[in-house]
Amino acid sequence: MSSYESESSPSSGSAAASRLSRRAFAGGVAGAAAAVGVGAGPARADAPATAERPFAATPGRHAKRPxxxxxxxxxxxxxxxxxxxxxxxxxxxxxxxxxxxxxxxxxxxxxxxxxxxxxxxxxxxxxxxxxxxxxxxxxxxxxxxxxxxxxxxxxxxxxxxxxxxxxxxxxxxxxxxxxxxxxxxxxxxxxxxxxxxxxxxxxxxxxxxxxxxxxxxxxxxxxxxxxxxxxxxxxxxxxxxxxxxxxxxxxxxxxxxxxxxxxxxxxxxxxxxxxxxxxxxxxxxxxxxxxxxxxxxxxxxxxxxxxxxxxxxxxxxxxxxxxxxxxxxxxxxxxxxxxxxxxxxxxxxxxxxxxxxxxxxxxxxxxxxxxxxxxxxxxxxxxxxxxxxxxxxxxxxxxxxxxxxxxxxGREVPERDLFWRVRGERALRRGDWKYHRGKSGRDQLFHLGRDQREQADLSGREPALLKELRAAWERTEAELLPYPAV
Known part of the structure; x- marks a missing residue:
């Protein structure tokens, strides 16, 4: 479905926001992979970022690496x-x-x-x-x-x-x-x-x-x-x-x-x-x-x-x-x-x-x-x-x-978490939900689709979700290098 939005009215980030035009998916880069000697075949949206499965070429659009x-x-x-x-x-x-x-x-x-x-x-x-x-x-x-x-x-x-x-x-x-x-x-x-x-x-x-x-x-x-x-x-x-x-x-x-x-x-x-x-x-x-x-x-x-x-x-x-x-x-x-x-x-x-x-x-x-x-x-x-x-x-x-x-x-972006860590602060976004802990040490939960300004802390209403997102953040954090002592 083709959908457009005026540049003077930025999206709220909600599910109703405009999506990419279907015509955008007409392109392909067959030949890009060939240029580096890799095979053909359909690419999975959740596949690792490799060139093993190049895109299919579309008639009328040449396949030049950008x-x-x-x-x-x-x-x-x-x-x-x-x-x-x-x-x-x-x-x-x-x-x-x-x-x-x-x-x-x-x-x-x-x-x-x-x-x-x-x-x-x-x-x-x-x-x-x-x-x-x-x-x-x-x-x-x-x-x-x-x-x-x-x-x-x-x-x-x-x-x-x-x-x-x-x-x-x-x-x-x-x-x-x-x-x-x-x-x-x-x-x-x-x-x-x-x-x-x-x-x-x-x-x-x-x-x-x-x-x-x-x-x-x-x-x-x-x-x-x-x-x-x-x-x-x-x-x-x-x-x-x-x-x-x-x-x-x-x-x-x-x-x-x-x-x-x-x-x-x-x-x-x-x-x-x-x-x-x-x-x-x-x-x-x-x-x-x-x-x-x-x-x-x-x-x-x-x-x-x-x-x-x-x-x-x-x-x-x-x-x-x-x-x-x-x-x-x-x-x-x-x-x-x-x-x-x-x-x-x-x-x-x-x-x-x-x-x-x-x-x-x-x-x-x-x-x-x-x-x-x-x-x-x-x-x-x-x-x-x-x-x-x-x-x-x-x-x-x-x-x-x-x-x-x-x-x-036009493939759906695979469901995944966006993860951030800075010294003394943490955040994780999953869909419209965001888990955040600032320097106060207090865990917070926001629904960005309804509250981009992060003013309504829903952690008390959604304790199970808070726990789930906090655990997901901590699993990723455990893979990272520790900060050196100040």
């Missing part, structure tokens, strides 16, 4: 786009992307802060399965993504893809950790969690803009223009290249992460730099700066930047065969618009982990669609691997579920 442009905003809240309900932030380019593809209303990040979510994307696994993923977020050189761990990039590279990461890495520092050690052929960007937009100084006063960094001591890349402009130019140039094979580009903006400096704010930049150089701890956090107006300016700049990259993609002639994905790495921060959700970045309440998520693939998916299926970051790793005909490493089983069968063939 290029993948995976764009992350930084600390962008769930309702910070006008297509998600923001009354004051205008995002016409991302709204157009949503009209051309699928907008997800119940999409989540893999964690509530920057680096753990990136771990869950790059590995397709819960952050707590790796030592580096326990840092929330990474703040020093003691942790990172081990180069021996397979990643989305390394697995796609093994399947014949060119790979690049432009922007924020935040999965460990040199000399031990780097995108070029973990599967990306090319890297241009910053290692840390934040930097001042003009000077490129991190919180400790270090200069943090690199090109192709492999080892400590590699030369930094000097460019003192506004960072979002630089990343946009780099990404536009990458997609416009002549490519002789499919490619993955992880484009990780730092916008709209603090400090609250928009393009042209050179005086505010100079003041932050002065404080950093004077040794003021926390200067980069900019706790005494920012405003809703400034935040709006930064988000709208992010929207323009994404639009510029998409124009370069269209001019290159690759738009039809490029899967474009846009999301945030976690929920919004101080000035974010999250209504009607409670909580923000760092919390496992909805506002801390539910994020705007848009997917477009003209060759395979119809536009104008809305999905209210609960999905989260590890699912996209599994999905992209399947669509690209890449094989996960059986020694590192994925925690995500491939959504390829749902997106392309």
């Amino acid at each position: 290029n993948i442009l995976f764009v992350l905003g930084d600390d962008l809240g769930w309702a910070d786009l006008s297509s998600y309900g923001s009354p004051h932030i205008k995002t016409p380019h991302l709204d157009r992307l949503a009209r051309q593809g699928v907008r997800f209303t119940n999409a989540y990040s893999g964690s509530a802060t920057c680096s753990p979510t990136r771990f869950s994307l790059y590995t397709g696994r819960f952050p707590g399965r790796t030592k580096g993923g326990l840092a929330e977020p990474i703040a020093d050189k003691s942790a990172g993504l081990e180069p021996t761990h397979p990643t989305l990039a390394s697995l796609l590279r093994d399947a014949g893809y060119a790979t690049a990461l432009i922007g924020k890495w935040h999965c460990g520092f040199l000399p031990d950790y780097s995108p070029t050690k973990s599967g990306w052929d090319e890297f241009f960007g910053n290692f840390g969690g934040a930097l001042e937009y003009y000077s490129k100084l991190g919180g400790g006063g270090e200069y943090d803009l690199y090109e192709g960094a492999v080892r400590e001591g590699d030369a930094t890349y000097k460019d003192l223009r506004y960072y979002t402009r630089i990343l946009t130019e780099r990404a536009s140039a990458y997609v416009a290249r002549e490519h002789d094979r499919p490619w993955l580009l992880n484009l990780n903006f730092t916008t709209p992460h603090w400090p609250w400096i928009a393009d042209g704010d050179v005086a505010a930049s100079a003041e932050i730099v002065r404080r950093i150089k004077a040794g003021e701890k926390g200067a980069l956090w900019h706790q005494d700066g920012g405003s809703i107006a400034k935040y709006t300016e930064m988000v709208q700049d992010l929207d323009r930047s994404v639009g510029e990259v998409l124009r370069a993609l269209r001019r290159s002639g690759q738009e039809r065969d490029t899967l474009v994905f846009f999301a945030s790495d976690n929920g919004g921060e101080r000035f974010s618009y999250n209504w009607p959700l409670s909580g923000n970045k760092g919390s496992l309440l909805e506002g801390g982990i539910r994020v705007p998520t848009i997917l477009r693939w003209p060759a395979r998916l119809d536009g104008g669609q809305v999905s209210d299926e609960p999905v989260y970051t590890p699912d996209w790793t599994a999905t992209l691997l399947e669509l690209a005909g890449a094989r996960p490493d059986p020694a590192y089983p994925l925690d995500g579920t491939s959504l390829a069968g749902h997106l392309l063939r």
